[in-house]
Amino acid sequence: MAIDIRYTINTSKIVYDTLDGEVIIINFDTGNYYSLNKTGRHIWNMLESIPFSSLIITGIAKVYSGDADYIAKEITQFLKALQQEELLLAIEEERIANSPQSNENSESIDSKEKPQFEKPGFQKYTDMKEMLLLDPIHEVDETGWPASKMPGRKNQNNKL
Numbered sequence: 001m002a003i004d005i006r007y008t009i010n011t012s013k014i015v016y017d018t019l020d021g022e023v024i025i026i027n028f029d030t031g032n033y034y035s036l037n038k039t040g041r042h043i044w045n046m047l048e049s050i051p052f053s054s055l056i057i058t059g060i061a062k063v064y065s066g067d068a069d070y071i072a073k074e075i076t077q078f079l080k081a082l083q084q085e086e087l088l089l090a091i092e093e094e095r096i097a098n099s100p101q102s103n104e105n106s107e108s109i110d111s112k113e114k115p116q117f118e119k120p121g122f123q124k125y126t127d128m129k130e131m132l133l134l135d136p137i138h139e140v141d142e143t144g145w146p147a148s149k150m151p152g153r154k155n156q157n158n159k160l
Helices: 038-047 053-063 068-084
Strands: 002-009 014-019 023-025 035-036 086-093 120-123
Touching: 002 053, 002 068, 002 120, 014 038, 023 038, 035 038, 038 068, 053 068, 068 086
Parallel strands: none
Antiparallel strands: 002 086, 014 023, 023 035, 035 120
16 A cells, blocks of 8 residues: 555635636635746645545656656645645545546647646735734724734724
């Protein structure tokens, strides 16, 4: 048996959607939001149905051309970065070597030239943090809404 890492999208802290082909992820605990590059979007979409890192690496290697070791290393780093941003949760578990293989994009791409592998990544944005951290339901006091959860931030009456 091989040890593999199973990932799950951290839906207790984030929301995400694909808009015009762009994956947007919002972390409501931190107020940060993210946009994934092309390879990152492909990996994120695979995470919804194929949560194992080894199967994601195998699936991406079938779709893109490039050095297999480099692809595996970059995908592993990308998944760890998503985990550090609290967008993914990782669970180490044992599973048998002959587990189901990825069928996403597994149709034969040999007849066409594979696109070159692009390092997966994301852009992290913090410019809307203050607005995203506002809680219109729970953060209402005598001064009214909106009241900020930002530490050290004073409201209209200069109260902390």
